[in-house]
Amino acid sequence: MTMFQGKTVLVLGGSRGIGAAIVRRFAAEGATVTFTYSGSQAAAEALAAETGSRTLRTDSADRDAVIATVRESGPLDVMVVNSGFAIFGDALDQDPDEIDRLFRVNVHAPYHASVEAARHMPSGGRIVVIGSVNGDRMPVPGMASYALSKSALQGLARGLARDFGPRGITINVVQPGPIDTDANPADGPMRDLMHSFMAIKRHGRPEEVAAMVAWLAGPEAGFVTGAMHTIDGAFGA
Ligand code: NDP
Structure with a gap:
Protein backbone atom coordinates (compact mmCIF):
# COMPACT_ATOMS: atom_id res chain seq x y z
CA MET A 1 0.00 0.00 0.00
CA THR A 2 1.64 3.24 -1.11
CA MET A 3 -1.27 5.65 -1.48
CA PHE A 4 0.55 8.30 0.55
CA GLN A 5 4.05 7.80 -0.85
CA GLY A 6 5.79 11.17 -0.99
CA LYS A 7 3.12 12.84 1.16
CA THR A 8 3.87 14.75 4.35
CA VAL A 9 1.43 14.07 7.19
CA LEU A 10 1.08 15.63 10.65
CA VAL A 11 -1.08 13.98 13.32
CA LEU A 12 -1.73 16.09 16.43
CA GLY A 13 -2.13 13.66 19.32
CA GLY A 14 -0.74 10.43 17.88
CA SER A 15 0.90 8.53 20.70
CA ARG A 16 -2.00 6.27 21.70
CA GLY A 17 -5.47 5.03 20.74
CA ILE A 18 -7.11 6.35 17.58
CA GLY A 19 -4.22 8.71 16.85
CA ALA A 20 -1.68 5.88 16.98
CA ALA A 21 -3.79 3.84 14.54
CA ILE A 22 -3.85 6.85 12.20
CA VAL A 23 -0.05 7.20 12.44
CA ARG A 24 0.37 3.48 11.66
CA ARG A 25 -2.00 3.68 8.69
CA PHE A 26 -0.28 6.64 7.02
CA ALA A 27 3.19 5.25 7.71
CA ALA A 28 2.19 1.88 6.25
CA GLU A 29 1.02 3.67 3.12
CA GLY A 30 4.34 5.37 2.57
CA ALA A 31 3.79 8.82 4.09
CA THR A 32 6.41 10.82 5.94
CA VAL A 33 4.67 11.18 9.30
CA THR A 34 5.19 13.53 12.22
CA PHE A 35 2.98 13.16 15.27
CA THR A 36 2.67 14.98 18.58
CA TYR A 37 2.00 13.87 22.14
CA SER A 38 1.73 15.58 25.50
CA GLY A 39 2.28 13.09 28.31
CA SER A 40 2.99 9.64 26.88
CA GLN A 41 6.66 9.98 25.94
CA ALA A 42 7.48 6.26 26.11
CA ALA A 43 4.51 5.30 23.95
CA ALA A 44 5.33 8.07 21.48
CA GLU A 45 8.97 7.04 21.16
CA ALA A 46 8.03 3.37 20.73
CA LEU A 47 5.51 4.23 18.01
CA ALA A 48 7.99 6.50 16.25
CA ALA A 49 10.56 3.70 16.21
CA GLU A 50 7.98 1.16 15.05
CA THR A 51 6.69 3.29 12.19
CA GLY A 52 9.75 5.33 11.21
CA SER A 53 7.88 8.51 12.15
CA ARG A 54 9.04 11.66 13.88
CA THR A 55 7.48 12.62 17.20
CA LEU A 56 7.35 15.97 19.00
CA ARG A 57 6.09 16.89 22.44
CA THR A 58 3.50 19.62 21.82
CA ASP A 59 0.68 20.23 24.28
CA SER A 60 -2.43 20.95 22.22
CA ALA A 61 -3.61 23.26 25.03
CA ASP A 62 -0.74 25.62 24.12
CA ARG A 63 -1.93 27.60 21.09
CA ASP A 64 1.43 29.09 20.17
CA ALA A 65 3.19 25.72 20.46
CA VAL A 66 0.56 24.12 18.22
CA ILE A 67 0.94 26.83 15.59
CA ALA A 68 4.73 26.54 15.71
CA THR A 69 4.61 22.76 15.33
CA VAL A 70 2.28 22.98 12.34
CA ARG A 71 4.47 25.63 10.72
CA GLU A 72 7.70 23.70 11.32
CA SER A 73 6.21 20.42 10.04
CA GLY A 74 4.97 21.88 6.78
CA PRO A 75 4.15 22.31 4.05
CA LEU A 76 1.73 19.50 4.83
CA ASP A 77 -0.26 17.39 2.39
CA VAL A 78 -2.41 16.02 5.22
CA MET A 79 -3.09 17.17 8.77
CA VAL A 80 -5.15 15.18 11.24
CA VAL A 81 -6.18 16.78 14.54
CA ASN A 82 -6.91 13.91 16.91
CA SER A 83 -5.88 15.19 20.35
CA ARG A 104 -8.32 24.82 24.26
CA VAL A 105 -7.43 21.24 23.33
CA ASN A 106 -10.70 20.16 21.69
CA VAL A 107 -11.68 23.41 19.92
CA HIS A 108 -8.97 26.07 19.86
CA ALA A 109 -6.20 23.70 18.73
CA PRO A 110 -8.19 22.32 15.77
CA TYR A 111 -9.05 25.86 14.67
CA HIS A 112 -5.58 27.38 14.90
CA ALA A 113 -3.85 24.26 13.55
CA SER A 114 -6.19 24.13 10.54
CA VAL A 115 -5.66 27.79 9.69
CA GLU A 116 -1.89 27.49 10.05
CA ALA A 117 -1.74 24.28 7.99
CA ALA A 118 -3.75 25.85 5.20
CA ARG A 119 -1.30 28.74 4.83
CA HIS A 120 1.23 26.49 3.12
CA MET A 121 -0.84 23.48 2.03
CA PRO A 122 -0.77 22.73 -1.69
CA SER A 123 -3.88 22.16 -3.76
CA GLY A 124 -5.11 18.65 -2.93
CA GLY A 125 -4.36 19.22 0.77
CA ARG A 126 -6.51 17.49 3.34
CA ILE A 127 -7.46 18.41 6.90
CA VAL A 128 -9.30 15.86 9.03
CA VAL A 129 -10.46 16.60 12.57
CA ILE A 130 -11.57 13.89 14.97
CA GLY A 131 -14.90 14.92 16.47
CA SER A 132 -17.42 12.59 18.10
CA VAL A 133 -20.93 11.30 17.60
CA ASN A 134 -21.51 13.24 20.84
CA GLY A 135 -21.45 16.31 18.62
CA ASP A 136 -24.80 15.06 17.34
CA ARG A 137 -26.18 13.10 20.27
CA MET A 138 -25.45 13.27 24.00
CA PRO A 139 -27.64 10.66 25.68
CA VAL A 140 -26.15 10.88 29.20
CA PRO A 141 -25.61 13.71 31.73
CA GLY A 142 -22.23 14.99 32.85
CA MET A 143 -20.54 15.53 29.49
CA ALA A 144 -21.88 18.87 28.26
CA SER A 145 -18.42 20.42 27.83
CA TYR A 146 -17.32 17.51 25.68
CA ALA A 147 -20.52 17.60 23.58
CA LEU A 148 -20.14 21.35 23.12
CA SER A 149 -16.54 20.98 22.02
CA LYS A 150 -17.34 18.30 19.46
CA SER A 151 -20.38 20.20 18.10
CA ALA A 152 -18.12 23.21 17.62
CA LEU A 153 -16.00 21.20 15.18
CA GLN A 154 -19.00 20.95 12.88
CA GLY A 155 -19.04 24.73 12.49
CA LEU A 156 -15.27 24.70 12.06
CA ALA A 157 -15.45 22.30 9.12
CA ARG A 158 -18.42 24.00 7.49
CA GLY A 159 -16.82 27.41 7.71
CA LEU A 160 -13.24 26.58 6.78
CA ALA A 161 -14.44 24.43 3.87
CA ARG A 162 -15.68 27.71 2.36
CA ASP A 163 -12.36 29.44 3.03
CA PHE A 164 -10.10 26.69 1.71
CA GLY A 165 -12.24 25.02 -0.99
CA PRO A 166 -11.24 27.46 -3.74
CA ARG A 167 -7.60 26.45 -3.12
CA GLY A 168 -8.38 22.73 -3.48
CA ILE A 169 -8.06 21.99 0.25
CA THR A 170 -10.72 19.91 1.99
CA ILE A 171 -11.62 19.81 5.68
CA ASN A 172 -13.80 17.13 7.24
CA VAL A 173 -14.78 15.84 10.66
CA VAL A 174 -14.75 12.13 11.54
CA GLN A 175 -17.24 11.42 14.34
CA PRO A 176 -16.54 8.12 16.10
CA GLY A 177 -18.88 6.37 18.46
CA PRO A 178 -17.43 4.18 21.22
CA ILE A 179 -13.93 3.08 20.16
CA ASP A 180 -11.78 0.70 22.20
CA THR A 181 -8.96 2.88 23.57
CA ASP A 182 -7.48 3.80 26.95
CA ALA A 183 -10.05 6.61 27.11
CA ASN A 184 -13.00 4.27 26.48
CA PRO A 185 -12.03 0.63 26.99
CA ALA A 186 -14.35 -2.01 25.56
CA ASP A 187 -14.52 -3.66 28.99
CA GLY A 188 -15.17 -0.41 30.89
CA PRO A 189 -18.08 0.29 33.24
CA MET A 190 -20.12 2.17 30.58
CA ARG A 191 -19.93 -0.68 28.07
CA ASP A 192 -23.46 -2.07 28.41
CA LEU A 193 -25.09 1.36 28.51
CA MET A 194 -23.25 2.49 25.39
CA HIS A 195 -23.98 -0.72 23.53
CA SER A 196 -27.69 -0.36 24.39
CA PHE A 197 -27.79 2.73 22.14
CA MET A 198 -26.17 0.93 19.20
CA ALA A 199 -27.27 -1.29 16.32
CA ILE A 200 -23.85 -2.96 16.15
CA LYS A 201 -23.28 -3.77 19.81
CA ARG A 202 -19.54 -3.56 20.16
CA HIS A 203 -16.83 -0.95 20.47
CA GLY A 204 -15.22 0.05 17.22
CA ARG A 205 -11.52 -0.49 16.64
CA PRO A 206 -9.07 2.40 16.22
CA GLU A 207 -8.06 0.88 12.87
CA GLU A 208 -11.63 1.27 11.61
CA VAL A 209 -11.48 5.00 12.33
CA ALA A 210 -8.04 5.24 10.72
CA ALA A 211 -9.43 3.66 7.55
CA MET A 212 -12.08 6.39 7.28
CA VAL A 213 -9.45 9.07 7.86
CA ALA A 214 -7.24 7.55 5.16
CA TRP A 215 -10.09 7.58 2.65
CA LEU A 216 -10.90 11.22 3.41
CA ALA A 217 -7.21 12.08 3.04
CA GLY A 218 -6.84 10.19 -0.21
CA PRO A 219 -7.31 10.99 -3.88
CA GLU A 220 -10.87 9.63 -4.10
CA ALA A 221 -12.25 12.18 -1.63
CA GLY A 222 -11.47 15.41 -3.45
CA PHE A 223 -15.16 16.38 -3.68
CA VAL A 224 -15.84 15.73 0.03
CA THR A 225 -15.54 18.76 2.30
CA GLY A 226 -17.28 20.63 5.09
CA ALA A 227 -18.94 17.39 6.16
CA MET A 228 -19.30 15.13 9.19
CA HIS A 229 -18.55 11.42 8.77
CA THR A 230 -19.95 9.29 11.55
CA ILE A 231 -18.55 5.84 12.38
CA ASP A 232 -20.50 4.66 15.40
CA GLY A 233 -22.40 1.39 14.99
CA ALA A 234 -25.55 3.59 14.82
CA PHE A 235 -25.03 5.06 18.31
CA GLY A 236 -26.38 8.35 16.97
CA ALA A 237 -29.03 6.96 14.63
P1 NDP B 1 -6.80 8.39 24.19
O1 NDP B 1 -6.93 9.07 25.49
O2 NDP B 1 -6.71 6.91 24.14
O3 NDP B 1 -5.59 9.03 23.36
C1 NDP B 1 -5.56 10.42 23.21
C2 NDP B 1 -4.39 10.81 22.33
O4 NDP B 1 -4.40 12.24 22.20
C3 NDP B 1 -3.07 10.43 22.96
O5 NDP B 1 -2.13 10.16 21.96
C4 NDP B 1 -2.70 11.71 23.72
O6 NDP B 1 -1.32 11.87 23.89
C5 NDP B 1 -3.22 12.76 22.79
N1 NDP B 1 -3.51 13.98 23.51
C6 NDP B 1 -4.47 14.19 24.46
N2 NDP B 1 -4.38 15.42 24.96
C7 NDP B 1 -3.33 16.02 24.31
C8 NDP B 1 -2.73 17.29 24.38
N3 NDP B 1 -3.15 18.22 25.23
N4 NDP B 1 -1.69 17.55 23.55
C9 NDP B 1 -1.23 16.63 22.69
N5 NDP B 1 -1.75 15.39 22.59
C10 NDP B 1 -2.78 15.10 23.39
O7 NDP B 1 -8.09 8.87 23.34
P2 NDP B 1 -8.82 8.25 22.08
O8 NDP B 1 -7.85 7.64 21.16
O9 NDP B 1 -9.96 7.46 22.56
O10 NDP B 1 -9.44 9.57 21.44
C11 NDP B 1 -8.82 10.26 20.37
C12 NDP B 1 -9.79 11.28 19.82
O11 NDP B 1 -11.00 10.60 19.43
C13 NDP B 1 -10.22 12.35 20.83
O12 NDP B 1 -10.37 13.58 20.16
C14 NDP B 1 -11.56 11.84 21.32
O13 NDP B 1 -12.37 12.88 21.78
C15 NDP B 1 -12.10 11.20 20.05
N6 NDP B 1 -13.14 10.21 20.29
C16 NDP B 1 -12.88 9.04 20.97
C17 NDP B 1 -13.88 8.12 21.17
C18 NDP B 1 -13.68 6.84 21.90
O14 NDP B 1 -14.68 6.17 22.21
N7 NDP B 1 -12.46 6.41 22.17
C19 NDP B 1 -15.25 8.37 20.68
C20 NDP B 1 -15.41 9.61 19.97
C21 NDP B 1 -14.38 10.49 19.79
P3 NDP B 1 -0.61 11.78 25.34
O15 NDP B 1 -1.02 10.50 25.96
O16 NDP B 1 0.83 11.85 25.01
O17 NDP B 1 -1.08 12.95 26.12
Missing part, protein backbone atom coordinates in the same frame (compact mmCIF):
# COMPACT_ATOMS: atom_id res chain seq x y z
CA GLY A 84 -8.89 15.52 22.60
CA PHE A 85 -10.32 14.45 25.92
CA ALA A 86 -13.54 14.40 27.94
CA ILE A 87 -14.45 15.54 31.43
CA PHE A 88 -17.18 13.58 33.22
CA GLY A 89 -19.34 14.63 36.15
CA ASP A 90 -21.85 17.13 37.43
CA ALA A 91 -21.42 20.43 35.56
CA LEU A 92 -21.99 22.29 38.83
CA ASP A 93 -18.94 20.68 40.39
CA GLN A 94 -16.43 20.93 37.57
CA ASP A 95 -13.29 23.05 37.76
CA PRO A 96 -13.67 25.96 35.32
CA ASP A 97 -9.95 25.92 34.56
CA GLU A 98 -10.19 22.26 33.51
CA ILE A 99 -13.20 23.09 31.34
CA ASP A 100 -11.27 25.90 29.68
CA ARG A 101 -8.36 23.55 29.08
CA LEU A 102 -10.76 21.13 27.40
CA PHE A 103 -11.92 23.89 25.08
